[in-house]
Amino acid sequence: MSEINWKIFDTVANLMILAEQIAIIVANSHCQPPISIIPTQNTIENNADHCTHIIQTALSSYNQQQELINDICLFSMTYAQIAERDYRLFFKHFRNERIFNGVNVINHTRIPHPLTNARSVSILIVGGGISGMVTALSFARAGIPVRLFEKKTEFGEIGAGMQLAPNCSRILDRLDVLKQVQANAFFPKQIVWMDALTGQRLTCIDLGAKFIETFGYPYIVVHRADLFNAIYQACLANSMITMETDRTVTSVDERPKSIMVECADGMRYDCNMVIAADGLWSSLRKFVCDDGAPISAGYVTYRGTIDIKQVSKEAGLENVQFWIGPDIHLVQYPIRRGESYNQAAIFKSKKIPDDTDEWGTKEELNQRFSIGCKHVKNALKSIQTNFRLPVYDRNPLSKWSRGRLVLLGDAAHPMLQYAGQGAAQALEDADVLVTAYKKYGPLKIDSVFREYEQKRIPHSSKVVQFARDIGTFAHCDGVAKIVRDKILKEHDIYDYEFLKWIYEDHQKDRK
Ligand SMILES: Cc1cc2nc3c(=O)[nH]c(=O)nc-3n(C[C@H](O)[C@H](O)[C@H](O)COP(=O)(O)OP(=O)(O)OC[C@H]3O[C@@H](n4cnc5c(N)ncnc54)[C@H](O)[C@@H]3O)c2cc1C
Numbered sequence: 001m002s003e004i005n006w007k008i009f010d011t012v013a014n015l016m017i018l019a020e021q022i023a024i025i026v027a028n029s030h031c032q033p034p035i036s037i038i039p040t041q042n043t044i045e046n047n048a049d050h051c052t053h054i055i056q057t058a059l060s061s062y063n064q065q066q067e068l069i070n071d072i073c074l075f076s077m078t079y080a081q082i083a084e085r086d087y088r089l090f091f092k093h094f095r096n097e098r099i100f101n102g103v104n105v106i107n108h109t110r111i112p113h114p115l116t117n118a119r120s121v122s123i124l125i126v127g128g129g130i131s132g133m134v135t136a137l138s139f140a141r142a143g144i145p146v147r148l149f150e151k152k153t154e155f156g157e158i159g160a161g162m163q164l165a166p167n168c169s170r171i172l173d174r175l176d177v178l179k180q181v182q183a184n185a186f187f188p189k190q191i192v193w194m195d196a197l198t199g200q201r202l203t204c205i206d207l208g209a210k211f212i213e214t215f216g217y218p219y220i221v222v223h224r225a226d227l228f229n230a231i232y233q234a235c236l237a238n239s240m241i242t243m244e245t246d247r248t249v250t251s252v253d254e255r256p257k258s259i260m261v262e263c264a265d266g267m268r269y270d271c272n273m274v275i276a277a278d279g280l281w282s283s284l285r286k287f288v289c290d291d292g293a294p295i296s297a298g299y300v301t302y303r304g305t306i307d308i309k310q311v312s313k314e315a316g317l318e319n320v321q322f323w324i325g326p327d328i329h330l331v332q333y334p335i336r337r338g339e340s341y342n343q344a345a346i347f348k349s350k351k352i353p354d355d356t357d358e359w360g361t362k363e364e365l366n367q368r369f370s371i372g373c374k375h376v377k378n379a380l381k382s383i384q385t386n387f388r389l390p391v392y393d394r395n396p397l398s399k400w401s402r403g404r405l406v407l408l409g410d411a412a413h414p415m416l417q418y419a420g421q422g423a424a425q426a427l428e429d430a431d432v433l434v435t436a437y438k439k440y441g442p443l444k445i446d447s448v449f450r451e452y453e454q455k456r457i458p459h460s461s462k463v464v465q466f467a468r469d470i471g472t473f474a475h476c477d478g479v480a481k482i483v484r485d486k487i488l489k490e491h492d493i494y495d496y497e498f499l500k501w502i503y504e505d506h507q508k509d510r511k
Pocket residue numbers: 126127128129130131132149150151152161162163164168247248249250277278279280282283301303389408409410411417419420421422423424425426
C-alpha cells in the first residue's frame with residue numbers, strides 16, 4: 001500500500017488498484033484456511049475512514065461509484081473463486097449495495113461461509129408447520145431421509161379447531177397416524193347450515209354410515225395442536241427425519257447440479273431438492289413466482305375454544321354448525337373428544353387489513369353480528385377477542401417449481417378456510433410428491449416436479465375456487481339469498497355427489 005498515493009485517486013484505473021487491494025484483504029480475512037496470496041503490509045482496514053473520504057470526494061458521480069463497485073466485484077469475485085468461495089453469492093452481495101461507502105461497505109458486507117463449509121443435503125424441507133411435517137413423514141415412511149428446518153425456536157401449532165374431511169384422514173391413515181389423531185377428535189353427526197338471522201335450519205350434510213361408506217373415512221373435527229402433535233411425534237420417532245428449529249432459510253441459489261440454501265445464521269446447504277412448505281407468507285415462493293402479497297377481500301376471523309360446560313345445549317352439541325348471513329358467518333363444533341367447544345366468527349370489515357389497528361375491530365365484530373338471531377348473539381359473548389386473523393388466499397399459479405425448488409401446502413395454494421381443505425390439500429400434495437419421487441428418483445427431479453404439478457395444480461386450484469364460491473354463497477343477501485335458501489332447503493342430506501371430486505381418493509392407482 002505504501003506506493004499508492006492517495007491524492008491521485010482521480011481515475012478509475014487508479015482506484016482499481018485500491019479495489020484489488022481491498023479484494024485481497026476481504027478474501028484473506030474470510031477464508032478458512034487463508035489463501036496463499038500474500039497480504040499487503042499496511043492494510044486498508046487501518047485507513048478505512050481516510051480511504052472512504054478520499055474515494056467519496058474523488059468519485060462524486062453516482063455512475064462512477066457504480067462503476068467502481070462493479071470493478072471491485074470483479075476483483076473480489078476472482079479472489080473469492082481462488083478461495084473456493086461461493087462467488088455468485090459474494091457477487092450478489094456487492095451488487096445489492098446501492099450507495100458506495102468505500103471500504104466500510106466491504107468491511108461490513110456479510111461474507112458467506114466458504115463453499116467448503118456448505119453441508120450436503122439430499123432433500124430439504126423448509127417450514128415445520130402441518131405441511132412440512134407431513135411431507136417429512138411421507139418421505140420417511142417411504143424410506144427416504146429428509147431434513148426439515150423451522151424458523152421458530154420450537155415446533156408446535158396454536159389456534160383452534162380444524163375440520164378433517166375424509167381425504168385428509170385417508171392420508172393420515174397411510175402415514176399410520178390416524179388412530180392418534182382420532183383419539184383426541186370429535187365425530188360430528190352432521191354439518192348443519194343455519195340461517196344466522198332467523199335461526200332457521202337450512203340444510204345439513206349427514207355424516208353417518210352412508211357418508212363413511214361413500215368416502216371410506218369419517219368426517220372428524222380436531223384441535224389443530226392435536227393434529228400437529230400426532231404428526232410431530234411420528235416424525236420424532238422416525239430416524240429418517242432430521243428436524244432443526246431456529247433455522248430461517250433466507251435464500252436459495254440454483255446451481256448446475258444442486259441448489260444452495262442459505263440460512264439467516266450464515267450456514268449453507270447444498271441440496272438436491274428443496275421443498276418450500278413455509279406457509280401463506282412464504283418467502284421462497286418468490287423464487288418460483290413473484291406474485292406479491294396474499295389477497296384479502298376484507299374478511300376477518302375471531303376464533304377460540306371454550307369449555308364445553310359453558311355451551312348451552314341449544315347449540316346442538318353433536319354437530320358442526322355453520323351459521324350464515326350477509327357478510328358474516330359463525331362456525332361451531334365440539335373438539336377434544338367433546339370436552340371443548342370451537343367457535344369462529346367471520347365478518348367482512350369495512351377496511352382491508354393493513355398495518356394499522358383500524359380493520360376488523362371488536363366494535364365492528366359486535367356491530368356486524370348484531371343482526372344475528374338470539375343463538376348467534378349469545379355465541380358471540382363467548383368468542384375470544386384478543387386475537388383477530390385476516391382471511392387470505394392467493395390466485396392459483398400455473399407452476400409450483402423452478403429448478404430444484406418446489407412449493408407445497410399454503411406456500412403453493414393458500415385458500416380461504418371456508419371449505420375446510422387447506423391442510424387436507426397439503427397432505428395430498430405430500431402424498432403425490434413422494435409417489436412421484438419414488439417413481440423417478442433423485443436424478444430426475446424435473447420429472448418428479450412435472451408429475452407433481454400435473455396432478456396437483458389443477459385440482460388444488462379448483463379447491464381454491466370452491467372455497468371462494470362457498471364464501472360468496474354463504475355471505476349473499478337479497479334475491480341471491482332467497483334463491484340460495486331454496487336450493488339448500490331442497491338439498492337431499494344424503495346426496496354426496498357434489499363432494500366426491502374433493503373427498504375421493506385421487507391416488508387409487510398409486511404403486
Ligand atoms: C382460521 C383457519 C381455519 C382453518 N381451518 C381448516 C380446516 O378446518 N381444515 C383444513 O384442512 N385446513 C384448515 N385451514 C388451513 C390450514 O390451517 C392450513 O392450510 C395449514 O395449516 C397450512 O400449513 P403450512 O404448513 O402450509 O403453513 P404454516 O402453518 O404457515 O407453516 C409454515 C411454517 O414454516 C415456517 N417458516 C416460514 N418461513 C420460514 C423460513 N424462511 N425458514 C424456515 N421456516 C419457515 C413457519 O414458522 C411455519 O411454522 C384453516 C386455516 C385458517 C387460517
